[in-house]
Amino acid sequence: MNAAAQTLSTSGQDFAGRTAYAPLPTATELRDLLPVDADGAAVVERSRDEVRAVLNGLDDRLLVVVGPCSVHDTTAGLEYARRLAAEASRHREDLLVVMRCYFEKPRTTVGWKGLINDPGLDGGHDMARGLSEARGFLRDVTALGLPTATEFLEPFSAPYLEDLVSWGAVGARTTESQVHRQMAAALDLPMGFKNATDGTVSHAIDACQAASAAQSFLGTDLDGRTSVVHAPGNRDGHVILRGGASGPNHRAESVAEVSAALTARGGNPRVVIDASHGNSGKNHHRQAEVALEIAAQLEGERTADAIAGVMLESFLVGGAQKFDPADGPEARDELVYGQSITDACMEWDVTAQVLDALAEAVRNRRDG
Numbered sequence: 415m416n417a418a419a420q421t422l423s424t425s426g427q428d429f430a431g432r433t434a435y436a437p438l439p440t441a442t443e444l445r446d447l448l449p450v451d452a453d454g455a456a457v458v459e460r461s462r463d464e465v466r467a468v469l470n471g472l473d474d475r476l477l478v479v480v481g482p483c484s485v486h487d488t489t490a491g492l493e494y495a496r497r498l499a500a501e502a503s504r505h506r507e508d509l510l511v512v513m514r515c516y517f518e519k520p521r522t523t524v525g526w527k528g529l530i531n532d533p534g535l536d537g538g539h540d541m542a543r544g545l546s547e548a549r550g551f552l553r554d555v556t557a558l559g560l561p562t563a564t565e566f567l568e569p570f571s572a573p574y575l576e577d578l579v580s581w582g583a584v585g586a587r588t589t590e591s592q593v594h595r596q597m598a599a600a601l602d603l604p605m606g607f608k609n610a611t612d613g614t615v616s617h618a619i620d621a622c623q624a625a626s627a628a629q630s631f632l633g634t635d636l637d638g639r640t641s642v643v644h645a646p647g648n649r650d651g652h653v654i655l656r657g658g659a660s661g662p663n664h665r666a667e668s669v670a671e672v673s674a675a676l677t678a679r680g681g682n683p684r685v686v687i688d689a690s691h692g693n694s695g696k697n698h699h700r701q702a703e704v705a706l707e708i709a710a711q712l713e714g715e716r717t718a719d720a721i722a723g724v725m726l727e728s729f730l731v732g733g734a735q736k737f738d739p740a741d742g743p744e745a746r747d748e749l750v751y752g753q754s755i756t757d758a759c760m761e762w763d764v765t766a767q768v769l770d771a772l773a774e775a776v777r778n779r780r781d782g
């Protein structure tokens with residue numbers, strides 16, 4: 415029995431066989447505790463509409479989803495958000511900047527699963543605190559006038575957060591999952607689907623089609639009751655090219671191929687390109703180069719209009735540091751402030767240069 419399970423069984427909470435359960439506050443309770451004010455709600459509503467307009471080619475700016483691979487320290491995350499809000503405002507004519515606020519990490523095998531799962535970075539799995547910190551962080555970022563983006567990994571956490579999110583992702587490891595496609599069908603915000611880790615893009619195209627349909631499925635309501643969910647479908651699904659085991663897919667030939675496949679399937683032919691992950695081999699120096707290659711593509715003739723957005727992984731300090739909660743509190747206390755504990759991120763100064771280059775490329779695209 416693991417330590418968390420032992421605590422629960424001895425603290426007299428519900429315990430069934432080998433698995434322990436600890437009830438959490440409902441989404442309604444957390445929303446009441448940390449409500450969105452009128453200004454915050456207006457930022458979210460306006461940003462969702464702006465993202466939709468960019469995705470549909472009605473707004474000629476570039477969507478830029480940028481921020482840490484994962485938020486593990488909300489103080490550093492907020493310092494990053496303040497810097498990014500200033501850049502977003504400086505580039506607002508050319509770029510629609512949305513901050514990556516990723517609190518749930520899908521692991522290839524095992525590892526720290528993100529702020530919601532383990533906010534203490536100590537294997538304590540205090541998810542009530544994790545949900546509350548995540549929601550509080552989204553509120554703080556939104557209060558800066560900066561829209562937020564997140565990956566929805568656990569369908570159960572979506573109701574706790576979604577009203578503060580302007581762009582959502584389904585990751586490479588879950589795009590083929592019916593459960594995640596249903597979840598997307600219920601969310602009233604633009605949702606990107608990543609290609610699979612092996613590089614296959616057809617799952618993401620299938621996901622856009624599936625999520626666009628009205629669906630009925632088993633889920634929970636905001637009060638945590640198991641419910642039949644009747645979702646209206648999400649018309650703002652789109653593909654995110656993140657490369658994979660078969661190689662990168664950010665270049666013009668891949669973009670043209672996917673865009674044509676999307677057109678043939680009646681999907682949105684405009685894609686978001688992730689400069690990180692399989693497109694950079696998770697090397698943050700290479701990520702900056704890939705971002706500049708995408709900028710060059712925006713100025714070319716062939717696929718410039720097929721690119722709606724770019725995703726960048728970026729934090730205050732470049733690179734990443736190894737972290738495993740099992741290494742104990744000393745390892746946690748020695749973490750470098752502002753550096754990723756999951757994938758390598760571009761450092762702040764490089765990020766600012768990349769944003770400059772993307773904005774210039776958008777101006778050149780606009781001027782033909």
Ligand SMILES: O=C[C@H](O)[C@H](O)COP(=O)(O)O
Nearest residue numbers: 483519520521522523525757
């Ligand atoms: O962006 C995040 C990571 O690439 C993803 O969570 C997988 O990470 P892992 O292979 O280190 O588990």
Ligand SMILES: C=C(OP(=O)(O)O)C(=O)O
Nearest residue numbers: 520585586587608656691
């Ligand atoms: C996990 C992520 O990406 P992917 O699903 O592409 O691996 C991510 O963007 O944090």
